[in-house]
Amino acid sequence: MRAIDRCAQTNRWRHYATGEKLLLAVGLMIISLDSVGWTGQIGLLIAILALMKTGPGLRLHDIFKAARVPMLFIITGTLAQLVSVRMVGFVPTLSLVSTDAAYSAGFVALRSTTCIAALLLLALTTPLSSIVQLLQRMGLNAELSDIAMAMFRLIWLLLDCLEAGQQSLGSRLGYTSNRRMLTSNGLLLASLLPRVLGRAQRIEAGLAARGYGGRLNFISVEQPASNVRLLMITCLLGSVAVLMWCAP
Known part of the structure:
Protein backbone atom coordinates (compact mmCIF):
# COMPACT_ATOMS: atom_id res chain seq x y z
CA MET A 1 0.00 0.00 0.00
CA ARG A 2 2.83 2.40 0.76
CA ALA A 3 4.39 1.83 -2.66
CA ILE A 4 1.04 2.28 -4.42
CA ASP A 5 0.31 5.54 -2.58
CA ARG A 6 3.83 6.81 -3.22
CA CYS A 7 3.48 6.17 -6.95
CA ALA A 8 0.03 7.78 -7.00
CA GLN A 9 1.36 10.93 -5.36
CA THR A 10 4.61 11.34 -7.33
CA ASN A 11 3.92 10.22 -10.91
CA ARG A 12 3.90 12.59 -13.91
CA TRP A 13 0.11 12.28 -14.31
CA ARG A 14 -0.62 13.41 -10.75
CA HIS A 15 -1.96 16.81 -11.85
CA TYR A 16 -4.25 15.45 -14.56
CA ALA A 17 -7.96 15.18 -13.83
CA THR A 18 -9.12 11.95 -12.19
CA GLY A 19 -11.98 11.63 -14.68
CA GLU A 20 -9.55 11.48 -17.59
CA LYS A 21 -7.52 8.68 -16.03
CA LEU A 22 -10.70 6.86 -14.98
CA LEU A 23 -12.03 7.02 -18.55
CA LEU A 24 -8.76 5.62 -19.90
CA ALA A 25 -8.54 2.77 -17.38
CA VAL A 26 -12.20 1.73 -17.60
CA GLY A 27 -12.12 1.96 -21.39
CA LEU A 28 -9.11 -0.34 -21.58
CA MET A 29 -10.80 -2.82 -19.25
CA ILE A 30 -13.97 -2.86 -21.37
CA ILE A 31 -11.94 -3.40 -24.54
CA SER A 32 -10.09 -6.28 -22.89
CA LEU A 33 -13.30 -7.90 -21.69
CA ASP A 34 -14.80 -7.61 -25.18
CA SER A 35 -11.81 -9.11 -26.98
CA VAL A 36 -11.70 -12.84 -27.69
CA GLY A 37 -8.29 -13.21 -29.37
CA TRP A 38 -4.96 -14.12 -27.81
CA THR A 39 -2.98 -11.78 -30.04
CA GLY A 40 -5.12 -8.80 -29.16
CA GLN A 41 -4.94 -9.51 -25.41
CA ILE A 42 -1.15 -9.88 -25.46
CA GLY A 43 -0.75 -6.74 -27.54
CA LEU A 44 -3.08 -4.78 -25.24
CA LEU A 45 -1.21 -5.95 -22.14
CA ILE A 46 2.13 -4.88 -23.62
CA ALA A 47 0.62 -1.54 -24.69
CA ILE A 48 -0.72 -0.86 -21.17
CA LEU A 49 2.65 -1.66 -19.58
CA ALA A 50 4.42 0.57 -22.11
CA LEU A 51 1.92 3.37 -21.42
CA MET A 52 2.46 3.07 -17.67
CA LYS A 53 6.20 3.29 -18.20
CA THR A 54 6.32 6.15 -20.71
CA GLY A 55 3.28 8.20 -19.62
CA PRO A 56 3.23 8.61 -15.84
CA GLY A 57 6.83 7.35 -15.61
CA LEU A 58 6.15 4.36 -13.35
CA ARG A 59 8.98 1.94 -12.71
CA LEU A 60 8.47 -1.66 -13.77
CA HIS A 61 9.60 -2.74 -10.29
CA ASP A 62 6.74 -0.76 -8.71
CA ILE A 63 4.24 -2.12 -11.24
CA PHE A 64 5.20 -5.75 -10.65
CA LYS A 65 5.32 -5.20 -6.88
CA ALA A 66 1.78 -3.82 -6.90
CA ALA A 67 0.59 -6.70 -9.10
CA ARG A 68 1.99 -9.50 -6.92
CA VAL A 69 -1.12 -10.21 -4.87
CA PRO A 70 -3.70 -10.17 -7.74
CA MET A 71 -1.32 -12.16 -9.95
CA LEU A 72 -0.91 -14.77 -7.22
CA PHE A 73 -4.70 -15.06 -7.07
CA ILE A 74 -4.91 -15.42 -10.87
CA ILE A 75 -2.18 -18.08 -10.98
CA THR A 76 -3.77 -20.06 -8.14
CA GLY A 77 -7.18 -19.96 -9.82
CA THR A 78 -5.71 -20.99 -13.18
CA LEU A 79 -3.86 -23.96 -11.68
CA ALA A 80 -7.07 -25.07 -9.97
CA GLN A 81 -8.89 -24.97 -13.33
CA LEU A 82 -6.26 -27.20 -14.92
CA VAL A 83 -6.93 -30.06 -12.50
CA SER A 84 -10.04 -32.22 -12.44
CA VAL A 85 -11.09 -34.36 -9.45
CA ARG A 86 -12.99 -37.59 -10.04
CA MET A 87 -14.17 -40.26 -7.64
CA VAL A 88 -13.05 -43.76 -8.59
CA GLY A 89 -15.01 -45.86 -6.17
CA PHE A 90 -14.42 -43.99 -2.90
CA VAL A 91 -10.97 -42.70 -3.84
CA PRO A 92 -10.54 -39.18 -5.27
CA THR A 93 -8.38 -39.14 -8.38
CA LEU A 94 -6.67 -36.09 -9.87
CA SER A 95 -6.28 -35.67 -13.60
CA LEU A 96 -5.54 -32.90 -16.05
CA VAL A 97 -8.41 -31.30 -17.92
CA SER A 98 -8.83 -31.44 -21.66
CA THR A 99 -6.90 -29.28 -24.09
CA ASP A 100 -9.91 -27.05 -24.78
CA ALA A 101 -10.47 -26.47 -21.05
CA ALA A 102 -6.78 -25.65 -20.54
CA TYR A 103 -6.95 -23.23 -23.49
CA SER A 104 -9.97 -21.49 -21.97
CA ALA A 105 -8.31 -21.30 -18.53
CA GLY A 106 -5.18 -19.76 -20.02
CA PHE A 107 -7.17 -17.17 -21.95
CA VAL A 108 -9.16 -16.21 -18.85
CA ALA A 109 -5.88 -15.77 -16.96
CA LEU A 110 -4.48 -13.57 -19.74
CA ARG A 111 -7.62 -11.45 -19.88
CA SER A 112 -7.63 -11.09 -16.08
CA THR A 113 -3.98 -10.00 -16.17
CA THR A 114 -4.79 -7.35 -18.78
CA CYS A 115 -7.69 -6.03 -16.70
CA ILE A 116 -5.47 -5.93 -13.61
CA ALA A 117 -2.91 -3.91 -15.58
CA ALA A 118 -5.62 -1.43 -16.62
CA LEU A 119 -6.79 -1.15 -13.02
CA LEU A 120 -3.23 -0.56 -11.80
CA LEU A 121 -2.93 2.21 -14.37
CA LEU A 122 -5.59 4.06 -12.36
CA ALA A 123 -4.43 2.99 -8.89
CA LEU A 124 -0.77 3.91 -9.45
CA THR A 125 -1.56 7.34 -10.93
CA THR A 126 -4.49 8.54 -8.80
CA PRO A 127 -4.66 8.82 -4.98
CA LEU A 128 -7.74 7.52 -3.20
CA SER A 129 -8.71 11.01 -2.03
CA SER A 130 -8.97 12.19 -5.66
CA ILE A 131 -11.16 9.21 -6.58
CA VAL A 132 -13.42 9.90 -3.59
CA GLN A 133 -13.71 13.57 -4.60
CA ARG A 210 -10.22 22.65 13.29
CA GLY A 211 -13.98 23.05 12.99
CA TYR A 212 -14.94 19.68 11.50
CA GLY A 213 -18.58 19.99 10.47
CA GLY A 214 -19.33 16.50 9.20
CA ARG A 215 -17.48 16.44 5.88
CA LEU A 216 -13.82 15.91 5.05
CA ASN A 217 -12.50 18.36 2.45
CA PHE A 218 -9.18 18.01 0.63
CA ILE A 219 -7.07 20.49 -1.28
CA SER A 220 -7.00 19.43 -4.93
CA VAL A 221 -3.85 19.87 -7.01
CA GLU A 222 -5.45 18.53 -10.19
CA GLN A 223 -6.16 20.47 -13.33
CA PRO A 224 -9.76 20.69 -14.56
CA ALA A 225 -10.75 18.08 -17.10
CA SER A 226 -9.76 19.14 -20.60
CA ASN A 227 -12.08 18.54 -23.53
CA VAL A 228 -9.03 18.13 -25.76
CA ARG A 229 -7.56 15.39 -23.57
CA LEU A 230 -10.94 13.67 -23.23
CA LEU A 231 -11.27 13.68 -27.03
CA MET A 232 -7.74 12.29 -27.39
CA ILE A 233 -8.47 9.52 -24.89
CA THR A 234 -11.72 8.65 -26.68
CA CYS A 235 -9.95 8.52 -30.04
CA LEU A 236 -7.19 6.38 -28.55
CA LEU A 237 -9.68 3.93 -27.08
CA GLY A 238 -11.56 3.81 -30.38
CA SER A 239 -8.35 3.04 -32.28
CA VAL A 240 -7.39 0.33 -29.79
CA ALA A 241 -10.87 -1.21 -30.06
CA VAL A 242 -10.59 -1.33 -33.86
CA LEU A 243 -7.15 -2.95 -33.68
CA MET A 244 -8.41 -5.48 -31.17
CA TRP A 245 -11.38 -6.30 -33.38
CA CYS A 246 -9.06 -6.87 -36.36
CA ALA A 247 -6.57 -8.96 -34.38
CA PRO A 248 -6.93 -12.77 -34.62
Missing part, protein backbone atom coordinates in the same frame (compact mmCIF):
# COMPACT_ATOMS: atom_id res chain seq x y z
CA LEU A 134 -14.72 12.53 -8.11
CA LEU A 135 -17.35 10.15 -6.73
CA GLN A 136 -18.68 12.94 -4.52
CA ARG A 137 -19.10 15.19 -7.56
CA MET A 138 -20.91 12.31 -9.26
CA GLY A 139 -23.40 12.09 -6.37
CA LEU A 140 -21.82 9.77 -3.79
CA ASN A 141 -23.20 10.32 -0.31
CA ALA A 142 -20.83 12.46 1.80
CA GLU A 143 -21.13 10.16 4.83
CA LEU A 144 -20.10 7.13 2.78
CA SER A 145 -17.09 8.91 1.35
CA ASP A 146 -16.04 10.10 4.82
CA ILE A 147 -16.31 6.55 6.17
CA ALA A 148 -14.15 5.28 3.30
CA MET A 149 -11.50 7.94 3.97
CA ALA A 150 -11.61 7.31 7.73
CA MET A 151 -11.10 3.57 7.19
CA PHE A 152 -8.23 4.31 4.80
CA ARG A 153 -6.65 6.55 7.42
CA LEU A 154 -7.06 3.87 10.08
CA ILE A 155 -5.24 1.40 7.87
CA TRP A 156 -2.33 3.83 7.62
CA LEU A 157 -2.39 4.27 11.40
CA LEU A 158 -2.32 0.50 11.84
CA LEU A 159 0.66 0.15 9.51
CA ASP A 160 2.53 3.01 11.21
CA CYS A 161 1.98 1.56 14.69
CA LEU A 162 2.95 -1.92 13.49
CA GLU A 163 6.17 -0.67 11.87
CA ALA A 164 7.11 1.42 14.92
CA GLY A 165 6.48 -1.55 17.23
CA GLN A 166 8.57 -3.90 15.11
CA GLN A 167 11.46 -1.44 15.04
CA SER A 168 11.26 -0.97 18.80
CA LEU A 169 11.22 -4.72 19.46
CA GLY A 170 14.04 -5.29 16.99
CA SER A 171 16.24 -2.71 18.74
CA ARG A 172 15.61 -4.56 22.03
CA LEU A 173 16.75 -7.90 20.53
CA GLY A 174 13.19 -9.18 20.40
CA TYR A 175 13.77 -11.24 17.24
CA THR A 176 17.03 -13.02 18.07
CA SER A 177 15.36 -16.45 18.39
CA ASN A 178 12.11 -18.12 17.38
CA ARG A 179 10.85 -18.15 20.97
CA ARG A 180 11.58 -14.47 21.46
CA MET A 181 10.01 -13.70 18.10
CA LEU A 182 6.73 -15.38 19.11
CA THR A 183 6.74 -13.56 22.44
CA SER A 184 7.53 -10.21 20.83
CA ASN A 185 4.86 -10.60 18.16
CA GLY A 186 2.31 -11.53 20.83
CA LEU A 187 3.12 -8.44 22.85
CA LEU A 188 3.01 -6.31 19.71
CA LEU A 189 -0.40 -7.60 18.62
CA ALA A 190 -1.79 -7.20 22.15
CA SER A 191 -0.75 -3.54 22.28
CA LEU A 192 -1.54 -2.70 18.65
CA LEU A 193 -5.30 -2.08 18.95
CA PRO A 194 -5.12 0.30 21.97
CA ARG A 195 -2.35 2.29 20.26
CA VAL A 196 -4.33 2.60 17.02
CA LEU A 197 -7.47 3.65 18.89
CA GLY A 198 -5.46 6.22 20.84
CA ARG A 199 -4.05 7.67 17.63
CA ALA A 200 -7.53 7.71 16.11
CA GLN A 201 -8.90 9.63 19.11
CA ARG A 202 -6.16 12.23 18.72
CA ILE A 203 -7.07 12.61 15.04
CA GLU A 204 -10.72 13.07 15.98
CA ALA A 205 -9.77 15.72 18.54
CA GLY A 206 -7.64 17.48 15.94
CA LEU A 207 -10.52 17.53 13.45
CA ALA A 208 -12.87 18.93 16.09
CA ALA A 209 -10.35 21.66 16.96
Whole structure:
Protein backbone atom coordinates (compact mmCIF):
# COMPACT_ATOMS: atom_id res chain seq x y z
CA MET A 1 0.00 0.00 0.00
CA ARG A 2 2.83 2.40 0.76
CA ALA A 3 4.39 1.83 -2.66
CA ILE A 4 1.04 2.28 -4.42
CA ASP A 5 0.31 5.54 -2.58
CA ARG A 6 3.83 6.81 -3.22
CA CYS A 7 3.48 6.17 -6.95
CA ALA A 8 0.03 7.78 -7.00
CA GLN A 9 1.36 10.93 -5.36
CA THR A 10 4.61 11.34 -7.33
CA ASN A 11 3.92 10.22 -10.91
CA ARG A 12 3.90 12.59 -13.91
CA TRP A 13 0.11 12.28 -14.31
CA ARG A 14 -0.62 13.41 -10.75
CA HIS A 15 -1.96 16.81 -11.85
CA TYR A 16 -4.25 15.45 -14.56
CA ALA A 17 -7.96 15.18 -13.83
CA THR A 18 -9.12 11.95 -12.19
CA GLY A 19 -11.98 11.63 -14.68
CA GLU A 20 -9.55 11.48 -17.59
CA LYS A 21 -7.52 8.68 -16.03
CA LEU A 22 -10.70 6.86 -14.98
CA LEU A 23 -12.03 7.02 -18.55
CA LEU A 24 -8.76 5.62 -19.90
CA ALA A 25 -8.54 2.77 -17.38
CA VAL A 26 -12.20 1.73 -17.60
CA GLY A 27 -12.12 1.96 -21.39
CA LEU A 28 -9.11 -0.34 -21.58
CA MET A 29 -10.80 -2.82 -19.25
CA ILE A 30 -13.97 -2.86 -21.37
CA ILE A 31 -11.94 -3.40 -24.54
CA SER A 32 -10.09 -6.28 -22.89
CA LEU A 33 -13.30 -7.90 -21.69
CA ASP A 34 -14.80 -7.61 -25.18
CA SER A 35 -11.81 -9.11 -26.98
CA VAL A 36 -11.70 -12.84 -27.69
CA GLY A 37 -8.29 -13.21 -29.37
CA TRP A 38 -4.96 -14.12 -27.81
CA THR A 39 -2.98 -11.78 -30.04
CA GLY A 40 -5.12 -8.80 -29.16
CA GLN A 41 -4.94 -9.51 -25.41
CA ILE A 42 -1.15 -9.88 -25.46
CA GLY A 43 -0.75 -6.74 -27.54
CA LEU A 44 -3.08 -4.78 -25.24
CA LEU A 45 -1.21 -5.95 -22.14
CA ILE A 46 2.13 -4.88 -23.62
CA ALA A 47 0.62 -1.54 -24.69
CA ILE A 48 -0.72 -0.86 -21.17
CA LEU A 49 2.65 -1.66 -19.58
CA ALA A 50 4.42 0.57 -22.11
CA LEU A 51 1.92 3.37 -21.42
CA MET A 52 2.46 3.07 -17.67
CA LYS A 53 6.20 3.29 -18.20
CA THR A 54 6.32 6.15 -20.71
CA GLY A 55 3.28 8.20 -19.62
CA PRO A 56 3.23 8.61 -15.84
CA GLY A 57 6.83 7.35 -15.61
CA LEU A 58 6.15 4.36 -13.35
CA ARG A 59 8.98 1.94 -12.71
CA LEU A 60 8.47 -1.66 -13.77
CA HIS A 61 9.60 -2.74 -10.29
CA ASP A 62 6.74 -0.76 -8.71
CA ILE A 63 4.24 -2.12 -11.24
CA PHE A 64 5.20 -5.75 -10.65
CA LYS A 65 5.32 -5.20 -6.88
CA ALA A 66 1.78 -3.82 -6.90
CA ALA A 67 0.59 -6.70 -9.10
CA ARG A 68 1.99 -9.50 -6.92
CA VAL A 69 -1.12 -10.21 -4.87
CA PRO A 70 -3.70 -10.17 -7.74
CA MET A 71 -1.32 -12.16 -9.95
CA LEU A 72 -0.91 -14.77 -7.22
CA PHE A 73 -4.70 -15.06 -7.07
CA ILE A 74 -4.91 -15.42 -10.87
CA ILE A 75 -2.18 -18.08 -10.98
CA THR A 76 -3.77 -20.06 -8.14
CA GLY A 77 -7.18 -19.96 -9.82
CA THR A 78 -5.71 -20.99 -13.18
CA LEU A 79 -3.86 -23.96 -11.68
CA ALA A 80 -7.07 -25.07 -9.97
CA GLN A 81 -8.89 -24.97 -13.33
CA LEU A 82 -6.26 -27.20 -14.92
CA VAL A 83 -6.93 -30.06 -12.50
CA SER A 84 -10.04 -32.22 -12.44
CA VAL A 85 -11.09 -34.36 -9.45
CA ARG A 86 -12.99 -37.59 -10.04
CA MET A 87 -14.17 -40.26 -7.64
CA VAL A 88 -13.05 -43.76 -8.59
CA GLY A 89 -15.01 -45.86 -6.17
CA PHE A 90 -14.42 -43.99 -2.90
CA VAL A 91 -10.97 -42.70 -3.84
CA PRO A 92 -10.54 -39.18 -5.27
CA THR A 93 -8.38 -39.14 -8.38
CA LEU A 94 -6.67 -36.09 -9.87
CA SER A 95 -6.28 -35.67 -13.60
CA LEU A 96 -5.54 -32.90 -16.05
CA VAL A 97 -8.41 -31.30 -17.92
CA SER A 98 -8.83 -31.44 -21.66
CA THR A 99 -6.90 -29.28 -24.09
CA ASP A 100 -9.91 -27.05 -24.78
CA ALA A 101 -10.47 -26.47 -21.05
CA ALA A 102 -6.78 -25.65 -20.54
CA TYR A 103 -6.95 -23.23 -23.49
CA SER A 104 -9.97 -21.49 -21.97
CA ALA A 105 -8.31 -21.30 -18.53
CA GLY A 106 -5.18 -19.76 -20.02
CA PHE A 107 -7.17 -17.17 -21.95
CA VAL A 108 -9.16 -16.21 -18.85
CA ALA A 109 -5.88 -15.77 -16.96
CA LEU A 110 -4.48 -13.57 -19.74
CA ARG A 111 -7.62 -11.45 -19.88
CA SER A 112 -7.63 -11.09 -16.08
CA THR A 113 -3.98 -10.00 -16.17
CA THR A 114 -4.79 -7.35 -18.78
CA CYS A 115 -7.69 -6.03 -16.70
CA ILE A 116 -5.47 -5.93 -13.61
CA ALA A 117 -2.91 -3.91 -15.58
CA ALA A 118 -5.62 -1.43 -16.62
CA LEU A 119 -6.79 -1.15 -13.02
CA LEU A 120 -3.23 -0.56 -11.80
CA LEU A 121 -2.93 2.21 -14.37
CA LEU A 122 -5.59 4.06 -12.36
CA ALA A 123 -4.43 2.99 -8.89
CA LEU A 124 -0.77 3.91 -9.45
CA THR A 125 -1.56 7.34 -10.93
CA THR A 126 -4.49 8.54 -8.80
CA PRO A 127 -4.66 8.82 -4.98
CA LEU A 128 -7.74 7.52 -3.20
CA SER A 129 -8.71 11.01 -2.03
CA SER A 130 -8.97 12.19 -5.66
CA ILE A 131 -11.16 9.21 -6.58
CA VAL A 132 -13.42 9.90 -3.59
CA GLN A 133 -13.71 13.57 -4.60
CA LEU A 134 -14.72 12.53 -8.11
CA LEU A 135 -17.35 10.15 -6.73
CA GLN A 136 -18.68 12.94 -4.52
CA ARG A 137 -19.10 15.19 -7.56
CA MET A 138 -20.91 12.31 -9.26
CA GLY A 139 -23.40 12.09 -6.37
CA LEU A 140 -21.82 9.77 -3.79
CA ASN A 141 -23.20 10.32 -0.31
CA ALA A 142 -20.83 12.46 1.80
CA GLU A 143 -21.13 10.16 4.83
CA LEU A 144 -20.10 7.13 2.78
CA SER A 145 -17.09 8.91 1.35
CA ASP A 146 -16.04 10.10 4.82
CA ILE A 147 -16.31 6.55 6.17
CA ALA A 148 -14.15 5.28 3.30
CA MET A 149 -11.50 7.94 3.97
CA ALA A 150 -11.61 7.31 7.73
CA MET A 151 -11.10 3.57 7.19
CA PHE A 152 -8.23 4.31 4.80
CA ARG A 153 -6.65 6.55 7.42
CA LEU A 154 -7.06 3.87 10.08
CA ILE A 155 -5.24 1.40 7.87
CA TRP A 156 -2.33 3.83 7.62
CA LEU A 157 -2.39 4.27 11.40
CA LEU A 158 -2.32 0.50 11.84
CA LEU A 159 0.66 0.15 9.51
CA ASP A 160 2.53 3.01 11.21
CA CYS A 161 1.98 1.56 14.69
CA LEU A 162 2.95 -1.92 13.49
CA GLU A 163 6.17 -0.67 11.87
CA ALA A 164 7.11 1.42 14.92
CA GLY A 165 6.48 -1.55 17.23
CA GLN A 166 8.57 -3.90 15.11
CA GLN A 167 11.46 -1.44 15.04
CA SER A 168 11.26 -0.97 18.80
CA LEU A 169 11.22 -4.72 19.46
CA GLY A 170 14.04 -5.29 16.99
CA SER A 171 16.24 -2.71 18.74
CA ARG A 172 15.61 -4.56 22.03
CA LEU A 173 16.75 -7.90 20.53
CA GLY A 174 13.19 -9.18 20.40
CA TYR A 175 13.77 -11.24 17.24
CA THR A 176 17.03 -13.02 18.07
CA SER A 177 15.36 -16.45 18.39
CA ASN A 178 12.11 -18.12 17.38
CA ARG A 179 10.85 -18.15 20.97
CA ARG A 180 11.58 -14.47 21.46
CA MET A 181 10.01 -13.70 18.10
CA LEU A 182 6.73 -15.38 19.11
CA THR A 183 6.74 -13.56 22.44
CA SER A 184 7.53 -10.21 20.83
CA ASN A 185 4.86 -10.60 18.16
CA GLY A 186 2.31 -11.53 20.83
CA LEU A 187 3.12 -8.44 22.85
CA LEU A 188 3.01 -6.31 19.71
CA LEU A 189 -0.40 -7.60 18.62
CA ALA A 190 -1.79 -7.20 22.15
CA SER A 191 -0.75 -3.54 22.28
CA LEU A 192 -1.54 -2.70 18.65
CA LEU A 193 -5.30 -2.08 18.95
CA PRO A 194 -5.12 0.30 21.97
CA ARG A 195 -2.35 2.29 20.26
CA VAL A 196 -4.33 2.60 17.02
CA LEU A 197 -7.47 3.65 18.89
CA GLY A 198 -5.46 6.22 20.84
CA ARG A 199 -4.05 7.67 17.63
CA ALA A 200 -7.53 7.71 16.11
CA GLN A 201 -8.90 9.63 19.11
CA ARG A 202 -6.16 12.23 18.72
CA ILE A 203 -7.07 12.61 15.04
CA GLU A 204 -10.72 13.07 15.98
CA ALA A 205 -9.77 15.72 18.54
CA GLY A 206 -7.64 17.48 15.94
CA LEU A 207 -10.52 17.53 13.45
CA ALA A 208 -12.87 18.93 16.09
CA ALA A 209 -10.35 21.66 16.96
CA ARG A 210 -10.22 22.65 13.29
CA GLY A 211 -13.98 23.05 12.99
CA TYR A 212 -14.94 19.68 11.50
CA GLY A 213 -18.58 19.99 10.47
CA GLY A 214 -19.33 16.50 9.20
CA ARG A 215 -17.48 16.44 5.88
CA LEU A 216 -13.82 15.91 5.05
CA ASN A 217 -12.50 18.36 2.45
CA PHE A 218 -9.18 18.01 0.63
CA ILE A 219 -7.07 20.49 -1.28
CA SER A 220 -7.00 19.43 -4.93
CA VAL A 221 -3.85 19.87 -7.01
CA GLU A 222 -5.45 18.53 -10.19
CA GLN A 223 -6.16 20.47 -13.33
CA PRO A 224 -9.76 20.69 -14.56
CA ALA A 225 -10.75 18.08 -17.10
CA SER A 226 -9.76 19.14 -20.60
CA ASN A 227 -12.08 18.54 -23.53
CA VAL A 228 -9.03 18.13 -25.76
CA ARG A 229 -7.56 15.39 -23.57
CA LEU A 230 -10.94 13.67 -23.23
CA LEU A 231 -11.27 13.68 -27.03
CA MET A 232 -7.74 12.29 -27.39
CA ILE A 233 -8.47 9.52 -24.89
CA THR A 234 -11.72 8.65 -26.68
CA CYS A 235 -9.95 8.52 -30.04
CA LEU A 236 -7.19 6.38 -28.55
CA LEU A 237 -9.68 3.93 -27.08
CA GLY A 238 -11.56 3.81 -30.38
CA SER A 239 -8.35 3.04 -32.28
CA VAL A 240 -7.39 0.33 -29.79
CA ALA A 241 -10.87 -1.21 -30.06
CA VAL A 242 -10.59 -1.33 -33.86
CA LEU A 243 -7.15 -2.95 -33.68
CA MET A 244 -8.41 -5.48 -31.17
CA TRP A 245 -11.38 -6.30 -33.38
CA CYS A 246 -9.06 -6.87 -36.36
CA ALA A 247 -6.57 -8.96 -34.38
CA PRO A 248 -6.93 -12.77 -34.62
